[in-house]
Every structure is written in structure tokens, then in C-alpha cells.
Amino acid sequence: MLGRFLSKTKENQKMNVKSRILSLPQSVPLNELIFMTKRGFVARKVASYLGMKVIAGEIFFQSFSLGSIKEDEGETKGFAGNMSIEEEEPHVAQDILYLSDYLLKSINTQDDVYGQIDALSVSNQIKNALLKVYGLYKEDLAASTAHPKEETFGNQEKWKVYRDVIFAATQEKFLLVNQHELHAFQNGQVLFQSMIEQIPDIANVRNTVRGILESMGYTKSDLMSLLLVLSEAVTNTLKHAEGGKTQLVYDSNNDELKIVVEDSGAGFPLEQLPKATLMAGYSTKKSLGQGFNLMLKMSKQLCLHTTNQGSTIVLVFDGFNKGGVLNETG
Known part of the structure; x- marks a missing residue:
């Protein structure tokens, strides 16, 4: 009886481990993975500063499933303009990832990060969370943060x-x-x-x-x-x-x-x-x-x-x- 119980427990543990393993396309280049990692880190910190404990615990891994965000997608979305931090709904995690993506790209292009964040149509609480992450980790985020730069062949x-x-x-x-x-x-x-x-x-x-x-x-x-x-x-x-x-x-x-x-x-x-x-x-x-x-x-x-x-x-x-x-x- 005990042997069957232990065997069943091991099977369940294996299934749980498999369910937590993140699957990524094999074609994702290394610099893209680095960018996704830093975006997930920023998003987790932002969610934590906003008091979103559930989202903060999962959002890092969601950064990899989101893939690359094109600039016009973020502009169309309005960067979480309607985001409510009172409700930890699935779409809120994606909103935070969009904002984190925007912050990293602002750092990469050496723009006025404070001005860029201040111009966003989001609450001051969200702006403060983004700026807090930037203030604490800007040197680490700036190091090799560059999003893959597209270059056409030839001039x-x-x-x-x-x-x-x-x-x-x-x-x-x-x-x-x-x-x-x-x-x-x-x-x-x-x-x-x-x-x-x-x-x-x-x-x-x-x-x-x-x-x-x-x-x-x-x-x-x-x-x-x-x-x-x-x-x-x-x-x-x-x-x-x-x-x-x-x-x-x-x-x-x-x-x-x-x-x-x-x-x-x-x-x-x-x-x-x-x-x-x-x-x-x-x-x-x-x-x-x-x-x-x-x-x-x-x-x-x-x-x-x-x-x-x-x-x-x-x-x-x-x-x-x-x-x-x-x-x-x-």
C-alpha cells in the first residue's frame, strides 16, 4: 500500500514539474531571450511595488510567452491607460509587461526616461513604480539591454x-x-x-x-x-x-x-x-x-x-x- 502511494506521489510530482516548465520556440535568438528576461524582471518588480502579489509571482515567466512587442502595438494599446491595480486580472499582467518593455526600450535608446514615463497616460502610482525600478536598477538594465537591432543588408x-x-x-x-x-x-x-x-x-x-x-x-x-x-x-x-x-x-x-x-x-x-x-x-x-x-x-x-x-x-x-x-x- 505504502509503495503504491509513494509511486503515485512521484508521478504527481513529475506531472507538476512538467506543467511548470516553460516552452520556448527554438528559433528565439539569445539577445531576444536576454531582453525578455530583463523585461520579466522589471515587470515583477513593478507588480510587487504595486502590491500585486499574485501577478508578481507569475509575470516573470509570462514575459517569455509574450514574445517581442512592436513599437506600434504599444502605442495602439495606450500602455495600460485603463489599467486598474485594484483587480489582479490576467490582462493586467500583460499591461505591466507592455510598460516594462517600454521602459527598457527608453533606456536602450537613451531617451529622457523620466520624461517618457511622466508622459504616459497611467496613474501616478504606476509611474512611480516604473521610476523606482529605473532608479534602483538602471545601470544593470542598461548593460546589454539593447533590443535586437534590425539592419537591412547593404546601405x-x-x-x-x-x-x-x-x-x-x-x-x-x-x-x-x-x-x-x-x-x-x-x-x-x-x-x-x-x-x-x-x-x-x-x-x-x-x-x-x-x-x-x-x-x-x-x-x-x-x-x-x-x-x-x-x-x-x-x-x-x-x-x-x-x-x-x-x-x-x-x-x-x-x-x-x-x-x-x-x-x-x-x-x-x-x-x-x-x-x-x-x-x-x-x-x-x-x-x-x-x-x-x-x-x-x-x-x-x-x-x-x-x-x-x-x-x-x-x-x-x-x-x-x-x-x-x-x-x-x-
Whole structure:
């Protein structure tokens, strides 16, 4: 009896340990992990100073699951302008993480941190908590705090030349975009999103997207064409960047369907793009792969943002009301 009890207890302990283990995508670079760690530290201190004991005990680990916060996301959110520190609700932890992210980036850019925090539309109590963390730990936070800096390959003038030449050579189908322009191409309703970390994820994404598009009324021909392009795009994230994230987006304003694939790989050198876009079957270890030419041919437009911190591909197709997703003239 005692033996069975002890055996059962050990099993429960193992299950509890497993449930507490944090799972991270393998593709997260080291400098991103360092940033997430410091953000979690700041958030835990802020929550503690605000008297949020429950949140303070969990928020450090939530920093890793939140991933990277883009600047415009924080601006849109308003940095916890409506946050109530009286209620320890799940969304409050995310609000504190947004604020902590903002503080770290202010330190990194060497802005007037006191002025930046004072300008936030949050309560004085929250501002004081942020400034207390900054005052006590600013030297430690400033050391190697730098958020991964994105750098495009080649100088800006060279990038513009490649952009214009490739755009013209592909009959305005392939467009290199900067970070600001990328947001406009990603706009729309997110119908589905998923991480791509291992080979089985490819089939899971295909099956889920197939079900979504079938429910929307797309023809079998359009379905097969789009799923082929989707498979090529997500497969390349595993082959050349060790994984990433994909989204299916519908832009109702322009009646366009979009496949968005992001990764945190080393990026694509400008010199390879002309061959990758214009030569069928061209592929190198660091290229977009042989399927890139197919993606370009079958989509309405392909947009690429690439830096040394990762790349984002946006494949644009006509929506259902325009007759389907397949580019008949490609």
C-alpha cells in the first residue's frame, strides 16, 4: 500500500514539474531571450511595488510567452491607460509587461526616461513604480539591454536600387518593404495563426486553413493552389530559419487574402534576391528556396521585409468576391 502511494506521489510530482516548465520556440535568438528576461524582471518588480502579489509571482515567466512587442502595438494599446491595480486580472499582467518593455526600450535608446514615463497616460502610482525600478536598477538594465537591432543588408541607397529593379523586373509583383510599410500589408482580420516549429506543424496548418477556406466557399482548384503556396512558405521557415509563425489574414477593404510568414533567421542578402525571384529552381542554403519562384508566380503580389534579425513574407491573393485566390495570369 505504502509503495503504491509513494509511486503515485512521484508521478504527481513529475506531472507538476512538467506543467511548470516553460516552452520556448527554438528559433528565439539569445539577445531576444536576454531582453525578455530583463523585461520579466522589471515587470515583477513593478507588480510587487504595486502590491500585486499574485501577478508578481507569475509575470516573470509570462514575459517569455509574450514574445517581442512592436513599437506600434504599444502605442495602439495606450500602455495600460485603463489599467486598474485594484483587480489582479490576467490582462493586467500583460499591461505591466507592455510598460516594462517600454521602459527598457527608453533606456536602450537613451531617451529622457523620466520624461517618457511622466508622459504616459497611467496613474501616478504606476509611474512611480516604473521610476523606482529605473532608479534602483538602471545601470544593470542598461548593460546589454539593447533590443535586437534590425539592419537591412547593404546601405539604404543600394537597397532602394534593388527594390526598384526587382519591382520592375517582376512586373510590380515583388516588393521589398521596410518595417513601416510592412504593417500596411499585414492589415486585416486574422483568421488563423500558428507557430511553425517542427515538421508536423506544416500539415496541421494546411488542414486548419483548408477548413477555413472551405467554409468560406472557395473552389477546390483555388484551395489546392493556395495550400501549395502555403506549404512552400511555411516549409522554408523550417529549412532556412528553423521555424517561425504564419497567419492567414483577410483584408475586407481590398477583398484580399494574405498569407503572412515570419521568422527570426539571418535574413536574405540582397544579392540573392534577383536570382531567387527570376530563376526557376534557384536555391542556396541561405536563399528563400526553390519554392520562392512558385510563390511569386502564383500570388497576386509578394512583399518581403528582411533584416539580420529575421524576415517577413506577405503573399497577397484576390479574395473570394474577386473570383478566388489563384493568380490566373501569373
